[in-house]
């Protein structure tokens with residue numbers, strides 16, 4: 001569905017080390033791809049390039065079918081007059097990504113309103129989007145400060161789903177959650193994927209919860225993908241010492 005070819009990203013001039021140093025990665029339809037690696041290995045930079053928030057120094061991102069302009073920007077009107085966007089992203093910190101002064105209803109409806117949908121129509125869809133992420137409609141009139149951390153991340157997912165993306169990029173979206181809430185969130189993502197057929201790129205520096213969730217995995221280190229494969233076999237038998245060490249740092253080995 002989308003292919004990143006030989007991506008390099010340098011901040012500053014060479015010989016500064018590249019944040020992303022020649023990564024090629026493809027994500028298929030309906031696939032959950034989990035990208036792991038220690039902090040600073042280039043995961044977020046790669047994700048930002050994928051969604052079009054950042055330009056690569058070298059290489060290119062190809063969508064199939066091709067997307068005009070940035071894939072992140074919504075364009076055109078999809079089925080039933082609802083605007084759509086091929087890719088949406090959810091970030092680690094909902095307190096930075098959700099406007100604290102807005103009600104949940106406004107937050108979820110905003111991507112639709114920005115695309116020209118009437119506010120009343122967008123609000124009418126917001127309740128259904130909340131239900132999709134298993135939250136009660138009663139939250140529509142609350143503000144983020146009146147919600148738990150797990151609820152805030154579900155609200156961020158509901159907002160991302162408003163534009164019915166083909167790919168959801170989740171960058172450390174569960175890293176600030178406790179393990180039980182993280183497990184619930186990953187189950188929700190699996191259910192949403194089952195219902196919608198979207199693909200998921202899930203980025204994390206923790207391997208604890210990816211068992212049974214990931215289809216394929218890539219291990220990133222110092223700007224490169226040092227190991228990639230089917231998740232079940234990679235988790236069972238990592239071939240690099242680095243991946244082994246990452247696994248050993250988690251609960252199971």
Ligand SMILES: Nc1ncnc2c1ncn2[C@@H]1O[C@H](COP(=O)(O)OP(=O)(O)O)[C@@H](O)[C@H]1O
Pocket residue numbers: 011019037038039040041042043044045046
């Ligand atoms: N906007 C930026 N300007 C300069 N350096 C950056 C910028 N964004 C990321 N970097 C650097 O790129 C490297 C990779 O960062 P990042 O992609 O955030 O890694 P990760 O998400 O794996 O923790 C780090 O060394 C980081 O300091």
Ligand SMILES: [Mg+2]
Pocket residue numbers: 043044045171172
């Ligand atoms: Mg990051």
